[in-house]
Every structure is written in structure tokens, then in C-alpha cells.
Amino acid sequence: MPALNATGGGSASTGVLLEKDMEGTLECPECGSKKIFKDKTRGEVVCASCGLVIEDDMVDFSQEWREFDSGDSDKKRRSGAPISLARHDKGISTEIGMGYSDIFKLPASKRPKFFRLKKWQQRISTATERNLKYALAELKRYTSFLNLPHSVEETIALLYRKAVAKELVRGRSMESVIAGALYAACREHGTPRTLDEISEVSHVPKREIGRTYRFLARQVGLRILPTDPADYIPRFASQLQLSGVVVTKALEILKQSKEKELTSGRGPTGVAAAVLYIAAYMVGEKRTQRQVADIAGVTEVTIRNRYKELVRELKTLTNLQIEE
Numbered sequence: 001m002p003a004l005n006a007t008g009g010g011s012a013s014t015g016v017l018l019e020k021d022m023e024g025t026l027e028c029p030e031c032g033s034k035k036i037f038k039d040k041t042r043g044e045v046v047c048a049s050c051g052l053v054i055e056d057d058m059v060d061f062s063q064e065w066r067e068f069d070s071g072d073s074d075k076k077r078r079s080g081a082p083i084s085l086a087r088h089d090k091g092i093s094t095e096i097g098m099g100y101s102d103i104f105k106l107p108a109s110k111r112p113k114f115f116r117l118k119k120w121q122q123r124i125s126t127a128t129e130r131n132l133k134y135a136l137a138e139l140k141r142y143t144s145f146l147n148l149p150h151s152v153e154e155t156i157a158l159l160y161r162k163a164v165a166k167e168l169v170r171g172r173s174m175e176s177v178i179a180g181a182l183y184a185a186c187r188e189h190g191t192p193r194t195l196d197e198i199s200e201v202s203h204v205p206k207r208e209i210g211r212t213y214r215f216l217a218r219q220v221g222l223r224i225l226p227t228d229p230a231d232y233i234p235r236f237a238s239q240l241q242l243s244g245v246v247v248t249k250a251l252e253i254l255k256q257s258k259e260k261e262l263t264s265g266r267g268p269t270g271v272a273a274a275v276l277y278i279a280a281y282m283v284g285e286k287r288t289q290r291q292v293a294d295i296a297g298v299t300e301v302t303i304r305n306r307y308k309e310l311v312r313e314l315k316t317l318t319n320l321q322i323e324e
Contacts, residue, residue: 028052085157086139086150088132096121128164135160135174142182145201146193155185162220172212176204180212184222192227194269196297229263230254232272232296239295242276242285250279256314266306270298274306278317 026036026045033049038058045055083090096118103114125133136157143153159181163169169177179202186193195206202209216222230251237247254275257263263271273296280287289300296303311317 026054028054084154085161086136086153088129088136131164131169131174132161135178138175139178139182142178142198142201146182146197148186148191148193149189152185152189152191155188156181159185159216159220159222163216166219168216168219173204175202176208176212177216178202179204179209180216183209183213184216184224187224187227188222190228190231192231192268194297227268229268229272229275232269233276236272236276236292236295240276240280240287240291242280242287243283246276246279246283246285249283250275253279253310253314253317256316257310260313262309262313267298267302269296270302270306272296273298274303274310277303278307278310 027034028036028047028050030052031047031050033047035048036045036054037048038045040060043056043058043060044053045058046053081091083092096114103111103118106114139153139156139160142148143156156178160178163177163181179198182202183193183195183198195209198204198209199206217224233250233254234247237250250272254263254271257271257275273292277287277289277292280292289303293300293303
């Protein structure tokens with residue numbers, strides 16, 4: 001029987017109104033009884049005479065519980081960990097005798113049975129499950145090494161699952177597919193990583209990463225805009241131990257460069273390195289071209305070419321004389 005409100009209609013968001021009417025004025029629409037009680041555990045208002053559920057799915061407006069130690073947490077926890085695409089089972093599967101602690105609580109005569117069940121549970125997993133288990137473990141290592149946020153990790157896992165579902169992994173190494181998905185997800189979230197950095201952690205050649213990235217983009221339907229040099233500047237500045245004043249100055253120079261269309265057709269890492277190099281010199285926190293090149297993953301020649309173009313075209317930098 002559907003839940004009814006005091007007027008006999010369907011249940012709506014009337015939780016607050018019912019709180020006011022609980023003082024004896026509320027009657028059961030089925031039998032007319034005033035013996036109404038509220039079940040706070042289930043979030044229901046029920047007639048004690050006929051059992052009719054007058055209201056259900058009510059919102060609990062009482063104070064939230066707090067925990068002060070692990071014991072309170074275990075008692076009051078109402079849900080488990082959230083579902084995560086970055087785990088092969090999304091965090092919702094069960095395992096027989098996890099950690100062996102539960103098995104050893106059983107009598108010795110029953111332990112062999114559960115050991116066999118545990119073994120067969122691992123054996124009957126499909127090839128896709130085994131692939132995801134190994135691949136997502138590698139993904140965790142990559143994201144930890146590159147210090148990427150959890151949102152990027154979830155996007156990478158989603159792209160990899162799509163690739164597995166479309167059988168795009170066949171004929172390609174698992175590491176290259178993860179690296180290509182990682183490169184795409186980083187660009188999508190505005191936290192780009194260079195091909196050199198991804199190649200270093202994944203041990204996959206840069207050319208293979210680029211080839212796999214373009215293949216995934218075609219097959220999965222990714223539409224990712226070109227990388228903005230501004231996305232690299234804060235990270236490069238942090239690695240070079242430059243102040244926020246340098247970052248602000250570099251972003252101002254980059255803005256002027258975009259207005260003059262000096263960044264069009266140029267590699268974003270090279271532009272970011274050159275702009276940061278000029279800003280550090282102007283503020284007085286000089287860094288050598290070698291230092292900037294090592295952090296940005298470009299050559300010193302690229303930095304020289306970029307900053308000479310900027311000095312030549314930007315009026316605010318015309319009188320700047322940087323030692324080579």
C-alpha cells in the first residue's frame with residue numbers, strides 16, 4: 001500500500017509539517033486512529049492501530065553523530081567506502097578470508113574448506129578482471145609518482161575501462177594504454193604532465209605514448225583542447241623554488257604573448273619555460289637556462305629561441321637584456 005499523507009494523497013516532502021502535527025492532531029487516513037508514532041530508525045510515520053505507513057523516506061533533521069575514537073566509528077558507521085573506478089572491483093566485492101584473520105577464528109577442522117574456497121575464488125576470475133586488477137594497480141603507482149589528484153585517477157580508470165570494453169587493449173601493451181589515458185586525462189583536467197614525465201614513470205617510449213593517445217582519442221571520442229602554457233607555469237615555478245611574484249609576472253607576460261599571437265604553433269612547455277625564465281630574471285630570482293630546461297623537459301636552444309621572440313615582439317620587454 002503506498003504511503004499516504006494526512007489528506008490521503010501521495011507522500012511528498014512533508015516531513016517538517018508532520019513534526020508539527022505529531023502532537024495528537026494527526027489521524028490515520030485508513031482507520032481514523034490517533035495512535036501515531038514515528039520510527040526514527042526507518043524514517044517512517046506509522047499508525048499503531050492498523051499498521052499503515054503514513055509517511056516514509058523522511059529526512060532526519062536531528063544532530064549528526066560524532067566520533068571520538070575508533071570504537072565509536074565502528075559502532076556508528078552507516079556506510080562503507082564510496083565506489084571507485086580506480087579499483088578493479090569498484091570497492092564493492094567480497095573476499096573469502098580476507099587477510100586470513102577470519103579463517104583462523106574457525107575450528108581447525110573447517111579451515112581447509114575455506115582455504116579451498118579462497119583459492120577457487122581467485123581462480124574463477126575472468127581475464128578482464130585479472131587485466132583490470134593488474135592495470136589499475138599500475139595506475140595507482142603512476143598517479144602516486146606524478147602526484148595527481150584523485151579526480152584525475154578516476155578519469156584515467158574510466159578511459160581504461162572503456163578501452164577494455166571496446167577491446168582496444170588487444171595488440172598493445174597495457175602500460176602504453178594506461179600512459180595514453182593518463183596523458184589525455186591530465187590534459188582534460190588542466191593538470192598536464194609532459195610526455196617525458198609519463199615516459200619516465202611508465203617506461204614506455206614517448207612516441208608510443210603519443211600514438212596510443214591519438215588512437216584512444218579517435219576510438220573513444222575524446223575532444224581535448226590544446227594545452228595552455230599557463231597550466232605548466234605554477235608547477236615549474238614550484239620545482240624551481242620561485243616565488244609567487246615570479247608566477248604572477250610570468251602569467252602577465254604570457255597574456256601579452258597570447259594577445260600578440262606569439263604562442264600559436266609553439267610547444268606549450270617551451271613557451272612556459274621561456275616566460276618563466278624571463279619573469280625570474282626581471283624579478284631578480286635568476287635561474288640558468290640549464291636549470292629551467294631540465295625542469296621543463298626542453299632544450300636550452302628552445303628557451304633561447306622563445307625568449308628572443310618575446311623580447312623582440314613585446315614592447316614591455318624591448319629594453320630587457322638577458323645574459324646568455
